[in-house]
Amino acid sequence: MNFPRIVFKSLRSHWLSTGLAIVSIALGVALLDAVVSLREQTHRNFTQEGLGVDAILGPKGSPLQITLNALYHLEEMPGKIKWSYYRKVLADDVVADGIPFITGHSYAGFRVNAIDDRFFSAFEYLPGQHFSFRSEDGGQGRVFSGNREAVAGSEAARLLNITLGKTFNPTCGVNAGDPVHVNDTITFVGIMAPTGTPHDRAVYIPLKSFYTLEGHGNDVRDMAVNEEHREISGAYLKIKRIRGNVLHPGIQDLKYNIGQSSQAQLVIPNEVLPRLFNIIGWVDHVIMGIALLVTLLALLFLFIALISALRERRRDLALLRCLGATRRTVMGLVLCESLFMAAAGALLGMIAGHLIVGLGCEMIRVETGLRFSAAYVSTADLYIVPAVLALGLLAAVIPAVQAYRLGVLKNLTLIS
Amino acid sequence: MRMNHLGKLMLTATLAVIVGGSLTAAEKEGEHKAWHHGSLNAICTCENGHAEVRIDGDTLKLWLVGGGSDTNKAVRIPDKKIVLEITLNGSKTPVEKLTLTAKPNELAEENIGDCSQFEGKADWLRRAKLFVGTATIHFKGKSQTLRIEYPNGYDPD
Numbered sequence A: 001m002n003f004p005r006i007v008f009k010s011l012r013s014h015w016l017s018t019g020l021a022i023v024s025i026a027l028g029v030a031l032l033d034a035v036v037s038l039r040e041q042t043h044r045n046f047t048q049e050g051l052g053v054d055a056i057l058g059p060k061g062s063p064l065q066i067t068l069n070a071l072y073h074l075e076e077m078p079g080k081i082k083w084s085y086y087r088k089v090l091a092d093d094v095v096a097d098g099i100p101f102i103t104g105h106s107y108a109g110f111r112v113n114a115i116d117d118r119f120f121s122a123f124e125y126l127p128g129q130h131f132s133f134r135s136e137d138g139g140q141g142r143v144f145s146g147n148r149e150a151v152a153g154s155e156a157a158r159l160l161n162i163t164l165g166k167t168f169n170p171t172c173g174v175n176a177g178d179p180v181h182v183n184d185t186i187t188f189v190g191i192m193a194p195t196g197t198p199h200d201r202a203v204y205i206p207l208k209s210f211y212t213l214e215g216h217g218n219d220v221r222d223m224a225v226n227e228e229h230r231e232i233s234g235a236y237l238k239i240k241r242i243r244g245n246v247l248h249p250g251i252q253d254l255k256y257n258i259g260q261s262s263q264a265q266l267v268i269p270n271e272v273l274p275r276l277f278n279i280i281g282w283v284d285h286v287i288m289g290i291a292l293l294v295t296l297l298a299l300l301f302l303f304i305a306l307i308s309a310l311r312e313r314r315r316d317l318a319l320l321r322c323l324g325a326t327r328r329t330v331m332g333l334v335l336c337e338s339l340f341m342a343a344a345g346a347l348l349g350m351i352a353g354h355l356i357v358g359l360g361c362e363m364i365r366v367e368t369g370l371r372f373s374a375a376y377v378s379t380a381d382l383y384i385v386p387a388v389l390a391l392g393l394l395a396a397v398i399p400a401v402q403a404y405r406l407g408v409l410k411n412l413t414l415i416s
Numbered sequence B: 001m002r003m004n005h006l007g008k009l010m011l012t013a014t015l016a017v018i019v020g021g022s023l024t025a026a027e028k029e030g031e032h033k034a035w036h037h038g039s040l041n042a043i044c045t046c047e048n049g050h051a052e053v054r055i056d057g058d059t060l061k062l063w064l065v066g067g068g069s070d071t072n073k074a075v076r077i078p079d080k081k082i083v084l085e086i087t088l089n090g091s092k093t094p095v096e097k098l099t100l101t102a103k104p105n106e107l108a109e110e111n112i113g114d115c116s117q118f119e120g121k122a123d124w125l126r127r128a129k130l131f132v133g134t135a136t137i138h139f140k141g142k143s144q145t146l147r148i149e150y151p152n153g154y155d156p157d
Helices: A003-013 A015-048 A063-072 A083-090 A154-160 A207-212 A214-223 A250-259 A269-279 A281-312 A314-322 A327-368 A379-404 A408-412 B002-030
Strands: A055-059 A095-107 A110-115 A149-152 A186-191 A202-206 A234-239 A264-267 B039-043 B045-056 B059-065 B081-088 B096-102 B117-121 B131-139 B142-150
Touching: A003 A015, A003 A327, A015 A269, A015 A281, A015 A327, A015 A379, A055 A063, A055 A250, A063 A095, A063 A234, A063 A264, A063 A269, A083 A095, A083 A234, A083 A264, A095 A207, A110 A154, A110 A207, A149 A154, A154 A186, A154 A327, A202 A207, A207 A214, A250 A264, A264 A269, A269 A281, A281 A314, A281 A327, A281 A379, A314 A327, A314 A408, A327 A379, B045 B142, B059 B096, B081 B117, B081 B142
Parallel strands: A110 A202, A149 A186
Antiparallel strands: A055 A234, A055 A264, A095 A110, A095 A234, A149 A202, B039 B045, B039 B142, B045 B059, B059 B117, B081 B096, B081 B131, B096 B117, B131 B142
16 A cells, blocks of 8 residues: 555545544635635725726815715715816816716716716726727617716616616715606616726716706706806816826825815825725734634644544554554654645635635625626735645644654553 | 733733824824925924925925924915025025025915915026025014025924
8 A cells, every 4th residue: 555545544534533624724714815815806906906097186075085986986075176176277287187077966876977978988997998888898879978868887787777768867966865856867878888897886977967957956057058157076187197107296296286275185096095994904904813813723623633633543553663664654644644634625725715705706896896806816825825734734743743753562552 | 810910911012002003103194294305494493384395407496384294284475585595515605596486376276475385496406416595484474584404404393
C-alpha cells in the first residue's frame, strides 16, 4: 500500500471528524472570501469608478448627501442653484463640460430626474462608456425629444414592466404620500441598455419638462423661458485633463472658489466617498474579525480532530512502525492528513464564498443598480489557500510530533 | 477583586486607545492646510488669519483666508491693492516693491473693495527662491501687518 492510499484510508476510517473538519474550514473560508470580495467590489464601485463624474456642482449642504443624490439616486438634494451660476462655473478655464439636472421627482419608488439630453450622448457613465438604446446592447427606443417623453433605466424598466409607449404621471417628491402630477402624463420612448450603474434605476425626463409640469405653478413655468430665474438641482461637471489623462490641478482652485459662494459648492465624488468608508469602516472590521474568528475556530477544530484521531489510531500507527514505517513516515502521515483537510476545506470554502457573492450580487443589483460579480478574484482568493494550508500545517505540528514520538511496544501491548 | 482591577485596566486601555485615536484625528483636522498648494503666512497669529501665497511664473497670487483650521474660508478685505515691500534672499533692507491688485473671485460674488484674492506680476518672481514681504492691510476690521516669508511661510506661534 502506497503512502497516499494510507492517508486516504486513514481519513476514511474517521470520516465523520474528517468531514466535520473540512466543512468547518469551508464555512470559515467561505465567509472570509465573501466578505473580502464584497468589500473590495464595494470599494471599487464607490471610489475608483466615480461613475463617470469628475465633479458635481451642487447647492450648499452635505457633500455626501449631494453625491448620494446625484450619483446613486438616494437622499434628497439640499437645495437648488441658479442657472446663471451654473453658466458662470461652466465658463471656468478648467471645466470641459457640464450636464445640468433636477432631482426630486419619482415614479413608483424610482427617481425621476430631469436632465439635459446631452446626458445620453456626452456623458460617460464609466470611462469611455456612453449610454446606449441599441437593441444589440439591450436597449430599446430612443432618447426623448418632446417635453412629455421619458426614458427609463434598464432596471427600472424591468421592475416596473415599462414598455415603449407606456405612460406615467410623476410624483412631486420622493416620499410616500407626496402629490402626483395627475395632469402631466409622460410617455416612455426609450429604455437604456444596462450599464451596471445606479443610472439603471432611474427614469429621465427632459430638463425643460420639469419647469412645464402643470402642478409646479407659474413661477416655475417661467423658469423654462427665463434664464434669470431658472434653477437646477446641480450639474455633472467634466474637468479638463492634463498629460497622462490626469485631472487638471486647477480643480482644487475651482472647488475653493465655488466654496466661497453663498449658494453652491463643488463636490468631488472621489474625495467624498472614501470618507464614507472611513465612517463605516468599523463595521467592515467587525465583519472581517468575525470571519477570521470563524476560520481560526475551524482550524482549532482541525487540531482537535487530528489529536483525537491520533488517540484512536495509536495501535494502528504502532503496527505500521512494526511493518517497517519510519518515525518520519508516521509523522508525514499526520501532516498530510491535516494538509488534505485544510486544502479541501479551503477549496470548498472558496467555491461557497463565490456562491455567496453570486447571491449577494443579485440583491445588491436590485437594491442599488451596482453590478457586482461572483467571478471577481479578490485578494482573499489569492492568499486564502496558502494561508489555510500553512495554518493547517501549524495545527498538525503537535499531533505529528506525538505520532513521531509514539512508543511502539507500549502501544502494541494487549489491553485486557 | 483581581478580575475587577484587570477589567478596569482593560477598560482604561481601550478608552485611552479610542481617545488617543480621536485626538490624533482632531489634530490632523486642525492642521493648517494650504488649499492652493502655496505657503501659509499667519496674519499676527495663526488663529487670526492667514495669507496663502503661490508663485505661478511671474505672478504672485495671494489668498486671504481664515485662522486655525479655517484656511479654506476666504476673508474679504476692503483694500483695493496690497503693496509688499520685498527683501530678497535674506538681505537687510527692502529692495523691491510689489503691488498686488484685487482679483475678485467671481464665483463667490466678490468685488474690488470686498475681495480676498490678490495678484501681482514681476520678472524677478520667476527667479525668486527666498524672500520676505511686508505690508499693512485692513484685515477683520483693523489695520494689521502682513508678513510673507516665501517659500516656507510665516508662523509666529
